[in-house]
Amino acid sequence: xxxxxxxxxxxxxxxxxxxxxxxxxxxxxxxxxxxxxxxxxxxxxxxxxxxxxxxxxxxxxxxxxxxxxxxxxxxxxxxxxxxxxxxxxxxxxxxxxxxxxxxxxxxxxxxxxxxxxxxxxxxxxxxxxxxxxxxxxxxxxxxxxxxxxxxxxxxxxxxxxxxxxxxxxxxxxxxxxxxxxxxxxxxxxxxxxxxxxxxxxxxxxxxxxxxxxxxxxxxxxxxxxxxxxxxxxxxxxxxxxxxxxxxxxxxxxxxxxxxxxxxxxxxxxxxx
Ligand code: PEP
Ligand code: MN
Numbered sequence: 001x002x003x004x005x006x007x008x009x010x011x012x013x014x015x016x017x018x019x020x021x022x023x024x025x026x027x028x029x030x031x032x033x034x035x036x037x038x039x040x041x042x043x044x045x046x047x048x049x050x051x052x053x054x055x056x057x058x059x060x061x062x063x064x065x066x067x068x069x070x071x072x073x074x075x076x077x078x079x080x081x082x083x084x085x086x087x088x089x090x091x092x093x094x095x096x097x098x099x100x101x102x103x104x105x106x107x108x109x110x111x112x113x114x115x116x117x118x119x120x121x122x123x124x125x126x127x128x129x130x131x132x133x134x135x136x137x138x139x140x141x142x143x144x145x146x147x148x149x150x151x152x153x154x155x156x157x158x159x160x161x162x163x164x165x166x167x168x169x170x171x172x173x174x175x176x177x178x179x180x181x182x183x184x185x186x187x188x189x190x191x192x193x194x195x196x197x198x199x200x201x202x203x204x205x206x207x208x209x210x211x212x213x214x215x216x217x218x219x220x221x222x223x224x225x226x227x228x229x230x231x232x233x234x235x236x237x238x239x240x241x242x243x244x245x246x247x248x249x250x251x252x253x254x255x256x257x258x259x260x261x262x263x264x265x266x267x268x269x270x271x272x
Contacts, residue, residue, distance in 0.1 A: 001155075003155065004155055004158075004159050004162075005155070005158050005159045005161075005162035006162075007162055007165040007166060008158045008161055008162050008165060008201070008202040008203065008204060009201060009202060009203065010203070011203055012203065013203045014170060014171075014172070014173075014203050014204050014205060015205070016143050016170070016171035016173075017143075018063050018099050018101060018118050018119040018142075018143050019063070019098075019099025019100075019118040019119075020099065021060075021061050021062065021063055021099055022061070023143070023173055023205050023207075023233060023234065024173070024204075024205040024233055026061060026272070027061070027228055027232065027233055027234045027235070027271070027272055028061040028062070028063060028207070028233070028234035028235075029059070029061065029062050029063070029234060029235050029236075029237060029263065029272075030062075030063045030064075030065045030101055030145075030207065030234065030235070030236040030237070031049060031053075031062060031063075031064065031065060031236070031237045031238075031239045031259060032045055032046075032049075032064045032065035032066045032238070032239055033045055033065075033066050033067075033238060033239065033240045033241075033246070033253065034067055034070075034211075034238050034240065034246060034248045034249040034253060035066065035067040035068070035070050035078065035080055035081075035085070035246075035247055035248050036066035036067065036068055036080075036081060036085035036086075036088050036089050036102075037081075037246070037247050038081075038088070039088040039091070039092075041240075041241055041242075042064075042066055042085075042088050042089055042092040043088075043091075043092045043095065043096075044241045044256075045064070045066075045092070045239055045240070045241055045256065046064050046092035046093060046095065046096035046098055047092075047095070047096050048241075048256040048260075049062060049064065049096065049098060049239070049256070049259075050096035050097055050098055052256070052260045053259070053260055053263055054097070054098070056260070057260065057263055057264055057267060059263050059267060059272060061234075061272075062098060063098065063099050063100065063101050063118070063119070064089070064092065064093050064096070064098040064099070064100045064101070065100070065101050065102065065236065065238075066085065066088075066089045066092075066100070066102060067080055067085075067102060067103050067248075068080050068081060068082060068083070068085035068086045068089065068102050068103070069082055069103065069104075069105045069106070069109075070103075070248055071103070071105060071123050071125045071126070072248070077248070078247040078248055083112075085102075086102060086113065086116050086117065087116070089102060089117070090116050090117065093118075099118035099119070100117050100118055100119075101117060101118060101119040101120060101121060101145070102117050102120060102121075103120065103121050103122070103123045104120040104121070104122065104132070104136070104140075105123065105126055105132070106132070107129075107131050107132045107134075107135035110132075110135045110136055110139050110140050111135075111139040111140070113140070114139065114140045114141060114142055117142070118142060118143075119142055119143040119144070119145060120136070120140060120142065120143075120144055120145070121144070121145035121146070121147055121175060122136070122144065122145070122146050122147060122160070123147055124147045124148060124149045124150055124177055124212075125149065127146060127147060127148060127149040127152055127156075127157065127160045128149065128152070128156070128160060130163060133146075133160060133163040133164055134163065134167065136164060136169065137163065137164045137166075137167035137168065137169040138167065140169075142171070143171040143172070143173065144164060144169065144171065144172050144173075145172075145173045145174070145175045145207065146160050146161045146164070146172065146173070146174055146175065147175040147176075147177050147209065148174070148175065148176050148177060148179070150177070150178060150179045150180050150188055151179065151180055152179070154194065154197060154198065154201070157174065158174070158198075158201065158202055161174055161202070161204060172204055173204055173205040173206070173207055173233070173234075174198060174202065174204050174205070174206050174207070175206075175207045175208070175209055175236060176190070176194050176195070176198070176206065176207075176208045176209070177208070177209035177212045177213060177236075178190045178191075178209075178212060178213030179191070186213055186214065186215055186219060187212060187213060187214065187215025187216075187252070188212060188213040188215070189213065190208070190210070190213035190214075190223060190227075192226055192227070192230050194206075195208065195227060195230040195231050195232050196230060196231055199231055205233035205234065206231075206232055206233050207232060207233055207234040207235065207236055208223075208227040208232045208234075208235055208236070209235075209236035209237075210223040210224045210227060210235055210236070210237060211236065211237055211238040211249070211252045211253065211254075212238075212249075212252070214252050215251060215252050216251045216252055217243070217251065217252060217253070217254055217258065220237065220252065220254055220262070221262050221265070224237065224262060224266065225265075225266065225269065225271060228266060228271035228272065229271060237254060237259060237262070238252060238253040238254065239253060239254050239255075239256055239259045240253035240254075240255070241255075241256060242255075243255060
């Protein structure tokens with residue numbers, strides 16, 4: 001197989017910090033709602049996670065997530081609250097003592113966002129948005145997570161990360177989130193071979209978003225177990241205080257108590 005990119009392959013295995021959470025050592029979890037819907041809901045999630053998971057279970061490697069600009073399929077669906085939501089996310093993280101991460105979609109947002117969050121991710125739909133990747137490399141001095149497009153091959157995904165590495169940006173992780181396949185029972189197909197393959201091919205941490213391929217709550221715990229057992233450096237999990245009222249992805253978001261139970265179980269299984 002020909003390799004289109006080389007920096008993802010060469011050199012030391014990468015480790016970096018999102019806030020105080022080290023990525024690339026023991027597994028981390030990036031948890032929180034699909035979208036930051038209002039100030040109160042993100043506070044409720046953040047406070048719950050800090051109290052019940054970080055303090056209660058003693059699981060410290062937790063980053064709070066929340067989408068502020070939502071890349072929706074339909075232009076009529078909720079698109080996110082933008083900068084207001086970033087402010088709510090930042091405040092909630094600060095109050096609860098959790099580092100925060102959100103999706104960045106627009107190169108014009110990059111520099112301002114850098115002062116407000118601890119990390120940003122490039123969503124699946126923007127994996128090959130090269131102006132966005134280049135702007136992140138030059139104007140975002142914080143970690144960047146690159147999600148795999150649902151139609152991208154592994155090499156194409158690694159090359160998206162290579163855009164960042166080739167411009168000297170080293171704090172980069174890869175996020176698998178499933179691809180389109182023939183399994184109509186799951187929202188996307190999550191291929192377990194990806195984790196060991198990417199760990200062999202690349203020196204960057206590999207995190208798996210288990211919520212978007214699941215598409216429904218009941219599949220999240222088994223996928224989380226499988227991905228950690230396969231060697232993932234972390235998980236991304238959507239958690240909402242009242243999923244039935246969520247403005248996006250209501251079927252797949254875990255209730256806070258379900259997430260707590262999942263972390264507890266993963267700790268008991270020594271997967272975390
Ligand atoms: C998300 O994580 O909120 C999201 C929209 O995921 P993806 O870009 O993987 O579809
Ligand atoms: Mn979502």
